[in-house]
Amino acid sequence: MLIRRKSFLALGALGATSAMLSACGGGTSEDPAAGGSSDAGGASDAGGAEGAPQRADAQLVIWADEKKAESLQAPAAAWGEAQGITVAVQSVANDLQTNFVTANQAGNGPDVLVGAHDWIGNLVQNASITPVQLPADAADKIAPIGLSAVQLDGQTYGVPYAVETLVLFANNALTDAPSPASIEELVSAGQAGGAENVLSLPVGEEGDAYHMEPLYTSGGGYLFGTDAEGGLDPSDLGVGKEGSIAAGGKIGELGAQGVLKTSITGDNAISLFTDGKAAYLVSGPWALADIKAAGIDFTMSAVPGFEGMQPAKPFAGVNAFYVAAAAKNPAYAQQFLSDVASAPDVAREMFAVNELPPVSLELQTELAAGSPELIQIAELAEGADPMPSIPEMAAIWKPLGQAQANIVGGADPAEVMTSAGEQIAGEIGA
Incomplete structure (x- = not known):
C-alpha cells in the first residue's frame, strides 16, 4: 500500500496493516519522527527507533508521535499540576500503533494514546482501548466530523482534537x-x-x-x-x-x-x-x-x-485521544479526556506548537482570523467521509x-x- 503524502495527522493505514497481522495472529502516516522520548517535565528516556520507550514513572502517561508529544508536553504538565498528579508525555518514534498494542498487551504501556481515528477498529480488535464517556454537551463543542470519526459499533472510543482532508x-x-x-x-x-x-x-x-x-x-x-x-x-x-x-x-x-x-x-x-x-x-x-x-x-x-x-467525498482523518485498556490509572485517563472534550484549553496550546485544523468549534472561531486556511480546511472536512476505521480497510x-x-x-x-x-x-x- 502506497499512500504518498506528508500528512499532519497519522493516517494509520500502514500501521494498521502491520497491526492487523497482530490481530489476526493475535496513513502514509507522518514522516517517521526521529529522536527519543520525553516526558512533560522535560526529562528524556531511551526508546527511539528500536521500539516503544519504557513507561515513564508518572501517574498519567501519554504516548504520541514526536510532533504531537512536543505540542502536548506543556498543556499536559499544566493539567497534571492542577490535578496534583505527575504526567509524562512520551514520544514513540516509529510504529506507534503497533508498539502501543504490544505494550498494552504486556501491561507496560501508557494510560492515554494519541493517534488516528482509523486505528480504532484494529485497537478494539486487539482489546487495546476502552470506550470513553463524552460530556453531555459534546455535540455543541466538537465538530460533527470529529464525533462521527471516533464511533464504532455504537460506542465512542476517543476524544477528537484535529482533522484533515483533501x-x-x-x-x-x-x-x-x-x-x-x-x-x-x-x-x-x-x-x-x-x-x-x-x-x-x-x-x-x-x-x-x-x-x-x-x-x-x-x-x-x-x-x-x-x-x-x-x-x-x-x-x-x-x-x-x-x-x-x-x-x-x-x-x-x-x-x-x-x-x-x-x-x-x-x-x-x-x-x-x-x-x-x-x-x-x-x-x-x-x-x-x-x-x-x-x-x-x-x-x-x-x-x-x-x-x-x-x-x-474525500477522506477525513481525525486525530484523537484514547484510553488504554490496560491503563494503570484509568480514572486519571478518563478525566483527562473528559477535560479535553469539555474545553479547548489543551487543543489551543497544542495548536500553538503544532498547527493542525481543530475540531473544537470554539477554537475554530478563535483561530479564524489568524489561521483562515486551516479553519477553512476544518470546515471543508465536514463534507468528507471519515476514513473507515474497520481493520478490513487495510486490504x-x-x-x-x-x-x-x-x-x-x-x-x-x-x-x-x-x-x-x-x-x-x-x-x-x-
Missing part, C-alpha cells in the same frame, strides 16, 4: 475558475489557462487510492456498505461492483485526456503546483507551507465532482490504488476493478 488548490494566475463547480469546469479552465498540467493529483505507477477517493466516490464508487445500525459492513464490498466500474470509466477518461498522469506522484505533486506547472492541486493542509513559501496566489475550495454525478489500499493507476494508463475499467474486488474479497473473506 481540498482543491487553484493557482489564480493559471485559471479563471478558482473554485470550479465540476471536474469538467476544472479541466476546461485549466486547459484554457495554458498550464503544463491541468491538475496535479498524485497517481504514480502503483496508484494512490487516498488522493483518488474524491473522484472515485463522485463517479459512483464506494468501499464498504453499511449495516442496519449504520456501521460499515465489510461483507458489502463496493470495489468491483457497478459503481466502481463506472468510477473507473470516468477516471480513465481523465487519463486519456492527460489530466491524470502516473508520472505525478506524492513526491512531485506539490512542487509541480508551487513551480507554476499545474493550474490545480489536490492535497491537504500539509501543502500550505510550501504553497505560501512559493508566493502562489491561490484559492482553496472543495474538490469538485463530475458533472451530473455524485458529490466528491483496500494496494489493489484499488493499483487498479486506478492501471486505468489512468489505459487499462479496461471493468476488468481491473473486477480483479481488484476479487483480490480484496479474498483477503477479507467478503
